Amino acid sequence: MKIKPTPTPSSEKLREQQENVDSTTAEEDFAQVCYDIIPWIKSNEKIDRQLISVSEPRLLLLIEDSMRPDDLSVDGTQAPHISQDTRLDNRVIDLRIPANQAIYRVEAGVCKIFRDTLDAKGFVEIHTPKIISATSEGGASVFQVTYFKSNAYLAQFPPFYKQMAVAADFGKVYTIEAVFRAESTNGHRDLTEFVGLGLEMAFGYHYQAVVDTIGDLFIQFVKGLPERLHLEYREILTLLAEDGIQMGFEEDSSTDNERILGRIVKAKYHADFYILDEYPLTVRPFIQCLIQIILYDMFMRGEEILSGAERIHDPQLLVHYVKHHQINVNQIKSYIDAFRYGCPPHVGGNIGLERVVMLYLGLGNVRKATMFPRDPKRVTP
Amino acid sequence: MKIKPTPTPSSEKLREQQENVDSTTAEEDFAQVCYDIIPWIKSNEKIDRQLISVSEPRLLLLIEDSMRPDDLSVDGTQAPHISQDTRLDNRVIDLRIPANQAIYRVEAGVCKIFRDTLDAKGFVEIHTPKIISATSEGGASVFQVTYFKSNAYLAQFPPFYKQMAVAADFGKVYTIEAVFRAESTNGHRDLTEFVGLGLEMAFGYHYQAVVDTIGDLFIQFVKGLPERLHLEYREILTLLAEDGIQMGFEEDSSTDNERILGRIVKAKYHADFYILDEYPLTVRPFIQCLIQIILYDMFMRGEEILSGAERIHDPQLLVHYVKHHQINVNQIKSYIDAFRYGCPPHVGGNIGLERVVMLYLGLGNVRKATMFPRDPKRVTP
Numbered sequence: 001m002k003i004k005p006t007p008t009p010s011s012e013k014l015r016e017q018q019e020n021v022d023s024t025t026a027e028e029d030f031a032q033v034c035y036d037i038i039p040w041i042k043s044n045e046k047i048d049r050q051l052i053s054v055s056e057p058r059l060l061l062l063i064e065d066s067m068r069p070d071d072l073s074v075d076g077t078q079a080p081h082i083s084q085d086t087r088l089d090n091r092v093i094d095l096r097i098p099a100n101q102a103i104y105r106v107e108a109g110v111c112k113i114f115r116d117t118l119d120a121k122g123f124v125e126i127h128t129p130k131i132i133s134a135t136s137e138g139g140a141s142v143f144q145v146t147y148f149k150s151n152a153y154l155a156q157f158p159p160f161y162k163q164m165a166v167a168a169d170f171g172k173v174y175t176i177e178a179v180f181r182a183e184s185t186n187g188h189r190d191l192t193e194f195v196g197l198g199l200e201m202a203f204g205y206h207y208q209a210v211v212d213t214i215g216d217l218f219i220q221f222v223k224g225l226p227e228r229l230h231l232e233y234r235e236i237l238t239l240l241a242e243d244g245i246q247m248g249f250e251e252d253s254s255t256d257n258e259r260i261l262g263r264i265v266k267a268k269y270h271a272d273f274y275i276l277d278e279y280p281l282t283v284r285p286f287i288q289c290l291i292q293i294i295l296y297d298m299f300m301r302g303e304e305i306l307s308g309a310e311r312i313h314d315p316q317l318l319v320h321y322v323k324h325h326q327i328n329v330n331q332i333k334s335y336i337d338a339f340r341y342g343c344p345p346h347v348g349g350n351i352g353l354e355r356v357v358m359l360y361l362g363l364g365n366v367r368k369a370t371m372f373p374r375d376p377k378r379v380t381p
Numbered sequence: 382m383k384i385k386p387t388p389t390p391s392s393e394k395l396r397e398q399q400e401n402v403d404s405t406t407a408e409e410d411f412a413q414v415c416y417d418i419i420p421w422i423k424s425n426e427k428i429d430r431q432l433i434s435v436s437e438p439r440l441l442l443l444i445e446d447s448m449r450p451d452d453l454s455v456d457g458t459q460a461p462h463i464s465q466d467t468r469l470d471n472r473v474i475d476l477r478i479p480a481n482q483a484i485y486r487v488e489a490g491v492c493k494i495f496r497d498t499l500d501a502k503g504f505v506e507i508h509t510p511k512i513i514s515a516t517s518e519g520g521a522s523v524f525q526v527t528y529f530k531s532n533a534y535l536a537q538f539p540p541f542y543k544q545m546a547v548a549a550d551f552g553k554v555y556t557i558e559a560v561f562r563a564e565s566t567n568g569h570r571d572l573t574e575f576v577g578l579g580l581e582m583a584f585g586y587h588y589q590a591v592v593d594t595i596g597d598l599f600i601q602f603v604k605g606l607p608e609r610l611h612l613e614y615r616e617i618l619t620l621l622a623e624d625g626i627q628m629g630f631e632e633d634s635s636t637d638n639e640r641i642l643g644r645i646v647k648a649k650y651h652a653d654f655y656i657l658d659e660y661p662l663t664v665r666p667f668i669q670c671l672i673q674i675i676l677y678d679m680f681m682r683g684e685e686i687l688s689g690a691e692r693i694h695d696p697q698l699l700v701h702y703v704k705h706h707q708i709n710v711n712q713i714k715s716y717i718d719a720f721r722y723g724c725p726p727h728v729g730g731n732i733g734l735e736r737v738v739m740l741y742l743g744l745g746n747v748r749k750a751t752m753f754p755r756d757p758k759r760v761t762p
Contacts, residue, residue, distance in 0.1 A: 051585075053695045055723035092719045095549035104551070108506040112496075125489040127576045127734070129753045130511065130559050131524075133760040143512075144527040145535065147573075148565060152760050154526065161753055164762065168476035170485070178511050178559060184529060192528075195508045204432075314434045334762030338473045342436035353508070372510045372542055379514040379533050381545065381715030 061090040067097045070364075084367060091372060091381055103369060107357050111176055113220045114197045114351075121213060123172040123199065128161035130154055130178060134331035141182040143192075154180040158350040160335060162200035163311055167343040174199040179350070184376045188365045189303070189355055193374040197356075200311075200348035207310055210347040211275060211296050214308060217351075218273050218298065222360065229271045232278040239264050249280055262302020272359075273300050295347065300359040308349040315339040442471040448478045451745075465748060472753060472762050484750060488738050492557055494601045495578045495732075502594060504553040504580065509542035511535055511559060515712035522563040524573075535561040539731040541716060543581035544692055548724040555580040560731070565757045569746045570684070570736055574755040578737075581692075581729035588691055591728040592656060592677050595689060598732075599654050599679065603741065610652045613659040620645050630661055643683020654681050676728065681740040689730040696720040 065080045066087065087094040094100060115125065131145060132155045143154040155161075158179050165173045179196035201210045215228045231239075233249075240247050240257060243264055247257060265274050277296040298306040312318050318336050322329055329336065357369040367373040372381060446461045447468065468475040475481060496506065512526060513536045524535040536542075539560050546554045560577035582591045596609045612620075621628050621638060624645055628638060646655050658677040679687040693699045699717050703710055710717065738750040748754040753762060 051726050053720055053724045056721045059722060092545055092549045093722055095546070095551070101550065104507060105505055107508075111506060112500070115493075115496075119493070124486055125492060126485060126752055127488075127559075129574055129755050129760075131561075131574050131755050131760055146525040147760065148563075148757050164473055165476070165752065168473045169482065170476070176557075178508075180512075182529075193510055193512050338762070339434055340437045341440060341474055343434045345432045371507055371546065374510050374512050376529050379510075379512055379528065381719070 059093055061086065061093045063093065063097055066094050067099070084365065088367065088373065088378065089381075095371065103357065103361065103363070104371060106361065107353060107369060110221055110353060110356060110360075111197070114174070114176065114217060117217050117220050118172075118174050118199060118213075121172065123174045123201075124165075124170055126162070126165055126170070126173045126175055128155070128165075128175055128177065130180070132160075133334075134328075141184075143180055143182045154182075156180050156182070158196045158198040159200055159309075159311060159348050162198060162348060163313075163346065164335070164338040166200050166202050166346045167313075167338040167341070171344075172199070172201045176353075179352075186375055186377060189358070191354065191366055191370060191373055191375055194355075194366075194370070195353035196350045197353055198348065198350040200346055202344035202346045204344075207295055207308075207347040210349075211277060211308060214298065214306065214349050215275050218300070221356065222273060229265070229269055229274040231265070231274055231276050233276060233280060234278065236261055236276065239268070258299065258304060259302040262299060265299075266301075273298070275299075298349075300356065301362070303355070303359055305355055305359065306349045306351050308347060310345065310347045313339050313343040313345050440474055442467065442474045444474065444478055447475050448480070465746065469748065469754065469759065470762075476752065484738065484742065484744070485752060487742065488734060488750065491602055491734060491737060491741075492578070495555070495557065495598060498598050498601050499553075499555050499580060499594075502553065504555045504582075505546075505551055507543065507546055507551070507554045507556055509536070509546075509556055509558060511561070513541075514715075515709075522565075524561055524563045535563075537561050537563065539577045539579040540581055540690075540692060540729050543579060543729060544694075544727065545716070545719040547581050547583050547727045548694075548719040548722070552725075553580070553582045557734075560733075567756055567758060570739070572735065572747055572751060572754055572756055575736075575747075575751070576734035577731045578734055579729065579731040581727055583725035583727045585725075588676055588689075588726075588728040591730075592658060592689060595679065595687065595730050596656050599681070602737065603654060610646070610650055610655040612646070612655055612657050614657060614661060615659065617642055617657065620649070639680065639685060640683040643680060646680075647682075654679070656680075679730075681737065682743070684736070684740055686736055686740065687730045687732050689728060691726065691728045694720050694724040694726050 061082060062080075065082050068079055068081070070081070070084075082094075095104075119125075131147065131152045133152055142156055145152045145154060156179065158175070158177075162173050162175060175196070175198045177196055177198070179194055179198075181190070181192055181194070183190065183192070199214070201213065203209055212228070215230070219228060236253070237247055237249060240261060243260060245257060245260060247253065253261070265271055275296060275298050279295070295310050296308045297304050298308070312321065315336055318339060319329060322332065322336070352366075354366045354369040358364070358366045361369070363369055367375075442463060443461075446463050449460055449462070451462070451465075463475075476485075500506075512528065512533045514533055523537055526533045526535060537560065539556070539558075543554050543556060556577065556579045558577055558579070560575055560579075562571070562573055562575070564571065564573070580595070582594065584590055593609075596611070600609060615630070617634070618628055618630065621642060624641060626638060626641060628634065634642070646652055656677060656679050660675065660677070675688050675690050677689045678685050679689070693702065696717055699720060700710060703713065703717070733747075735747045735750040739745070739747045742750070744750055748756075
């Protein structure tokens, strides 16, 4: 009987131990008797400790080909082009290329910055359920789960449980968790499952503190941005007009206009990231499927990456609004009830991890920033 | 047009701004015209900035009652006892008690230590899909998802995609992600959805390095443990025999024996945590539903919290074994294929976050360490 402090045996010693293990017949007998399988430890032994499993002679994807850019016009060669689908079908090989090794380290870095920045501001990391009893999003389509003798759904609305945590006095909370989207689109920025970096934050007098908190996150993501670029809605109309695009004051910007604006902002302010705030009320809609009012948007390389919203924390107003949209009040009773015992006003936002990394690295497709992506056509590997 | 550096207006200024906003009739008109709803910002204004929503006069759960321990015999009072179900039904109020505020901060701390410890050792945090195309666990029950015009499943086997990342040259990876269990049990340590702290790690000569890495994690979780307590299987038989319990060398320990052993280890070594290693081969089973060989267990307060296992990384052996267990090889083809292009031997383990916190804080039920728990009987709130 002894307490081993920190056993770190030398390679020699380990080799010896392993040889002793391998030379016992017990291992082999057990495997053969119980499972009728080849004595694998022994067989590895025979091939002189080449413990790495033997590769098929022919790879389905050559690392060399996989390393070439999608846009072959760049180097003008006639070298083989590997499609996105072939890459994803053979993802374990494709992930070995240096670019992919880097992408997922950048992604891990974004998560780390998100957490470190919010931890320093007194946020609490929480974990919220993915299986929920009812759809919270009115008519929007959801993934249905067979839950024992009943049905449940996969959570699609990230703020839901974080808001309940705010109502439960947690004040400032964040999550890094899977978010689902049962939308049948295969666009370059759409996945049916993605990683949401979400936060909710109670505020005292003005939501500006929350916008600043989230803005700071992006400044941390993209070191080198000198300061937060904060544009008012009124200002972007002028910017667009200077470029010959007329947009009315009460008109919501289109994706095309957003891209153009991204280029204008880049040229004028040398900024890849900006916050758009001070929307006129009519462009600040109650979103149909969410129970909230959009307050501000954040853009990276001309694409919206975050819509920040003040949630409705008054249960009477909430019920009124839910009924107005013909959502079954009983279905989201526990959500509404969360606000019945005094809840501070709060604002939140949700960032798609893969989208941020895609835009930051200029990858052009969110699948390149997802190790094993899921879309309506793909659930493997 | 201007770049705002860091707008942090004074309270006075914000109050002014807000009053200006509130005094415009546009807000009110919009809300009334478009949605026929009460002008809430205005109405909040009237109640002298009591922005926190008004509480129902009667709470369904008194904070005072909720703060009392479950075991009332402790203080011998006849005060009201609140059942676990009532607490969970009214979770937003229950979470406000100081003990609950603390539990989830401890839980966030455990995640932080897990990440910081592994980051320092060169691990990469990755994210893996929850929606999978096929069940990887033989006959085990899984949650089925309606996926557009087809079906998919919720991932139950945490190592799966982390192993594929190891095969894709990532070497050492970890995840903090939801794990599902479609088991119809309502035990004190069973949930249908929990947070898995999982890691997989390639190794050169001996899995001992991995056991040390994971052991260190727990030492970090529970500061004050002087050193890693490492017991060999042979030793625990002696310990149990000293206590009058006979267990054969090739017999797997029962949960009862594990609890007794926990008490013995605590008394003898003053340790709440120990690693059990050097299992004889017959007690080191191939697990039916997983394709791996158990190598070591870790125990906290007499309950197993982690089973570490070497995964099978030889595709031929894997296929042989999968067929032996009558699992459809085609169903897990992408998993098996991951090992066909040279894969290093690797070991991993998965820790249930809620179980660790339950055992560490002596909570007695994993639901007390889960903000919104899910079990066969509960999917709300």
